[in-house]
Amino acid sequence: MDSNPSLQLRSYEPSDFSSIQNWVTDERTHALWSAGHMPSPLTATALAEKLLQGKARWNDEAFVCADEHDQPIGFAVCSITPEKHRAHIKYVIVNPMLRGSGIGTRMIEMLLNFLFDTVIVHFVTLNVFDINTSAIRCYQKAGFRIISVTPDVFSFQNEQWGRISMQKDR
Numbered sequence: 001m002d003s004n005p006s007l008q009l010r011s012y013e014p015s016d017f018s019s020i021q022n023w024v025t026d027e028r029t030h031a032l033w034s035a036g037h038m039p040s041p042l043t044a045t046a047l048a049e050k051l052l053q054g055k056a057r058w059n060d061e062a063f064v065c066a067d068e069h070d071q072p073i074g075f076a077v078c079s080i081t082p083e084k085h086r087a088h089i090k091y092v093i094v095n096p097m098l099r100g101s102g103i104g105t106r107m108i109e110m111l112l113n114f115l116f117d118t119v120i121v122h123f124v125t126l127n128v129f130d131i132n133t134s135a136i137r138c139y140q141k142a143g144f145r146i147i148s149v150t151p152d153v154f155s156f157q158n159e160q161w162g163r164i165s166m167q168k169d170r
Contacts, residue, residue, distance in 0.1 A: 014048060016064050021044075024041075024093070027040060030042070031154075033093050037091075051077070060079050062076075065094075074092075074095065076093075086122065086124070087124045088126060089124060090126065092126070094107065108139065122169065124168050125165065127163050127164065130151075131162075147167045149165075
């Protein structure tokens, strides 16, 4: 676990884009992060449009994990369905300089606390590609369990990736 206790979870602001765009360092990272749902290279306009569409269609809310200087170090989007007491986390990414430090787990735990304690959901789901073993470990450390595995759902260059669906109950 990282030793930085002064992280905060806050709503995404358009000014955060300049940090986030630098975290998607190559086509493979982009595919792992967006599953082809966003254009590459990512632009501020494309992200803003995707977030607006998600807000209208799935009640999406975008969040940033920020450091003690309010600089973004992580990003995630949640589709929130309050009438069904559920949320779905997607588009999770952490500053590559901080990956492996526990920041991702801390961000997911802060997001879960918000969803369970403020939004009052009963369970949270997410999907992750089976080849993204570090993300799978991060989610398991935050308490997610695997509920299904679907092989070969996404093609990237000459690779076939499976989808792991995970869930955390309150």
